[in-house]
Amino acid sequence: MDLYEFQGKELFRRFGIPVSEGRLATTPEEARQGAQELDGPVVVKAQVLAGGRGKAGGIKLAATPAEAEERAREILGMDIRGLAVQKVWIERASEIEREYYLSISFDRGAKKTLLMFTTQGGIDIEEVAVSSPEALARLHVDPLEGYHAWHGRRLVYEAGLEDPGEQKQVVKIVGQLHAAFTGCEAMLCEINPLIVTTEGEVRALDSKFTVDDNALFRLPEIASMRDLAAADPLEALAREKGVTYVKLDGEVGVLGNGAGLSMATVDVVTFVGGRPANFCDLGGGGDAQGVVDALEVITGDPQVRSIFFNIFGGITRCDEVARGILQALGQLETRHPMVVRLDGTNAEEGRRILRDAAPPNLYVEPTMLDAARRAVELAA
Amino acid sequence: MAILVDRSTRLVVQGLTGSEGRFHGLRNRSHGTDVVAGVTPGKGGQDVDGIPVFDTVAAAVEETEANTAMVFVPAPFAADAIYEAIDAGVGPIVCITEGVPAHEMLHIHAYVHVRGVAMIGPNCPGVLSPGKANVGIIPAEIFREGSVGLVSRSGTLTYQIGHELAQLGLGNSTIVGIGGDPVVGSSFVDVLARFESDPQTEQVVLIGEIGGEEEEKAAAFIESEMTKPVVAYIAGFTAPPGKTMGHAGAIISGSAGTAQAKKEALEARGVKVGTTPTETAELVAALVRA
Incomplete structure (x- = not known):
């Protein structure tokens, strides 16, 4: 789960990392009010879960509360990479002397936590890694050893940070960020830029914070930070119904059982020349309610023209799935043609059940490829 | 031969008394796997269709010489169950449970490698050596x-x-x-x-x-x-x-x-x-x- 900048900064603040004071606003009037309270020049920052906000015009300076209101009016409702801006963060403007970069991430390859620091902050870190790798200090934390202050020291020295006052502050922030990373079970905590002010104070000017979905059960406060209004409406509906769904941009609605098979199904639709409308994993089961919920989400997408139901019966038996489909069709009005491919345990029986019932607009195909071709044809 | 599980596998199922654990534990047994024990804290002394249940993995190992563990406990308790199996000297350990927090897996991954224990999963269907042993939820009949x-x-x-x-x-x-x-x-x-x-x-x-x-x-x-x-x-x-x-x-x-x-x-x-x-x-x- 990705957090907004203002949410990430709130967590930073709790772990002692210096951040600028700010206010959240959803209307231009609230932005003016916030700027008034902060009393001085502010920055109005679009809150969206996408990079490139600055380039898109989503971050603007305002010298007065009236200006802050004006800037907020421009930014609210703005489209940044397909996401509508619904909130702005009004923050006390900083006098920036220098910009650094600090992150802690979950390194899947090394199976360790990875610390990264460079004094070349404020720009794309992947670029720094390619253009001047020597400037980017990288250090792993062994899971059995855990974090110690030496990790922070080595990171700072290896990155060539020379000012003793800054060294001391950054080492402290690395420790605090690591505490936030583990305490909030994050997959990523990134501060870009980590600034040095004209007074020599080191502070987090931005936040990128991703929390492990699997840990949310024991982090109720972070779980409640999820902004359902900001998600794609169909993905929000799917979440509410407990359906694993990702919207894509095509016409063939896809429903599979199991994540790997569902991904392969989406690929096969593309392979035979179609465009999948979504990824949807029914999970291991195939009970009627699960099918109804998934179909409801899939057909909520107006682009969908046909539906491809790809089931491999393992523990779940295909005859049960076939009954689930029929029951679901009885409960749900759908005008879309539907192609069903059943294979594996009791597949013959499942196909027979569907053929005997012969609901209108339902086609039964023997293989994944045949079914994909048929579904693509029907969507044309 | 085959790898990880075979005729020498003696399986202890952690979470055997739960509905999933019971269903798949018995299914594994019907495929020929030697399911020797179950573990559910507080249910020691009971049995599941003749398979004795113990309070701890250590007790199960002592009584039944279990050498392989299958973890079927819910995600919040899975890491605990995995460590218990490691420290009872069992391995391979196959964890079926989905939703184990990633930070816990970092630590477990490092620990099993230090201890030299083979671990499969989590969030996996398990291991099947057709005709020999099935540990997990893979439908052996296909x-x-x-x-x-x-x-x-x-x-x-x-x-x-x-x-x-x-x-x-x-x-x-x-x-x-x-x-x-x-x-x-x-x-x-x-x-x-x-x-x-x-x-x-x-x-x-x-x-x-x-x-x-x-x-x-x-x-x-x-x-x-x-x-x-x-x-x-x-x-x-x-x-x-x-x-x-x-x-x-x-x-x-x-x-x-x-x-x-x-x-x-x-x-x-x-x-x-x-x-x-x-x-x-x-x-x-x-x-x-x-």
Whole structure:
């Protein structure tokens, strides 16, 4: 789960990392009010879960509360990479002397936590890694050893940070960020830029914070930070119904059982020349309610023209799935043609059940490829 | 022979008294697996269809000489159960549970390697050596005994490809579902190494998907360390970046972890990659006939 900048900064603040004071606003009037309270020049920052906000015009300076209101009016409702801006963060403007970069991430390859620091902050870190790798200090934390202050020291020295006052502050922030990373079970905590002010104070000017979905059960406060209004409406509906769904941009609605098979199904639709409308994993089961919920989400997408139901019966038996489909069709009005491919345990029986019932607009195909071709044809 | 589980497997099921644990534990037994014990704290002394239940893994091991554990407990308690099995001297440990927090898996991964214990999962379908033993939720009846080793991050996709192999008359030495999480106990490379030294295995199928870099590492391992031919399939060519595709680990981060990059890495090392599950099975059949 990705957090907004203002949410990430709130967590930073709790772990002692210096951040600028700010206010959240959803209307231009609230932005003016916030700027008034902060009393001085502010920055109005679009809150969206996408990079490139600055380039898109989503971050603007305002010298007065009236200006802050004006800037907020421009930014609210703005489209940044397909996401509508619904909130702005009004923050006390900083006098920036220098910009650094600090992150802690979950390194899947090394199976360790990875610390990264460079004094070349404020720009794309992947670029720094390619253009001047020597400037980017990288250090792993062994899971059995855990974090110690030496990790922070080595990171700072290896990155060539020379000012003793800054060294001391950054080492402290690395420790605090690591505490936030583990305490909030994050997959990523990134501060870009980590600034040095004209007074020599080191502070987090931005936040990128991703929390492990699997840990949310024991982090109720972070779980409640999820902004359902900001998600794609169909993905929000799917979440509410407990359906694993990702919207894509095509016409063939896809429903599979199991994540790997569902991904392969989406690929096969593309392979035979179609465009999948979504990824949807029914999970291991195939009970009627699960099918109804998934179909409801899939057909909520107006682009969908046909539906491809790809089931491999393992523990779940295909005859049960076939009954689930029929029951679901009885409960749900759908005008879309539907192609069903059943294979594996009791597949013959499942196909027979569907053929005997012969609901209108339902086609039964023997293989994944045949079914994909048929579904693509029907969507044309 | 086969790998990880076979006729010498003596299985203890952690969470045997739960509905899933009971269903699959008994299913594994009906496939011929020697299910010797269950563990549920507070239910020691009971039994599940004749299988004795203990309060601790240590007690189960002492009484029954269990040497393999299957973890079926809910995600909040799975790490605890895994550590208990490790410290009771059991291994391999197969964790079926989905939803184990990633930070816990970092620590467990490091710990099992220090202790030299083989761990499979979490969020996996388990391990099946057809005709010998089944530990997990893989439907054994769709697989036959044979020479093809199968290793996969996915469940149903593995069944699909196993089924296509069976229809071409091919069987499997062992099917290993390593799990769909970002960090799992055994990687592709760990399992490939076992297949390489297993006399029953003559060919290997690797079923990967988007996210991480384990397929790339496997490609390098296959080129430098393996004599047996490997065929691969990768799922997720159509997946958009930044979205989790069902499995917690199936996510393209930035430009890393795409299906295309994995396919290219494998092909560059001489591994044939099937475009569809059907084509993948046909590539294996061609190898066997060759």
